[in-house]
Amino acid sequence: xxxxxxxxxxxxxxxxxxxxxxxxxxxxxxxxxxxxxxxxxxxxxxxxxxxxxxxxxxxxxxxxxxxxxxxxxxxxxxxxxxx
Numbered sequence: 001x002x003x004x005x006x007x008x009x010x011x012x013x014x015x016x017x018x019x020x021x022x023x024x025x026x027x028x029x030x031x032x033x034x035x036x037x038x039x040x041x042x043x044x045x046x047x048x049x050x051x052x053x054x055x056x057x058x059x060x061x062x063x064x065x066x067x068x069x070x071x072x073x074x075x076x077x078x079x080x081x082x083x
Contacts, residue, residue, distance in 0.1 A: 011075055012024070018081055022056055035052070035069075037056075056081055063079070064081060
């Protein structure tokens with residue numbers, strides 16, 4: 001069973017706010033399964049299984065949620081897109 005945690009300690013997003021790209025850094029050694037970006041209505045906007053860089057240049061300005069799932073945790077953080 002995995003824990004869902006909303007914490008800045010589990011992973012980092014930078015730059016945040018972002019315009020073109022964001023980079024995800026997992027702070028604890030674990031195997032990343034997926035990185036997903038959702039809008040505030042819960043619609044999946046982007047999903048990445050290989051890269052820790054996400055192109056957000058086509059995203060509208062606003063708030064998004066980034067969910068990182070590893071073999072040890074599921075963490076969620078807020079991402080701000082500012083054009």
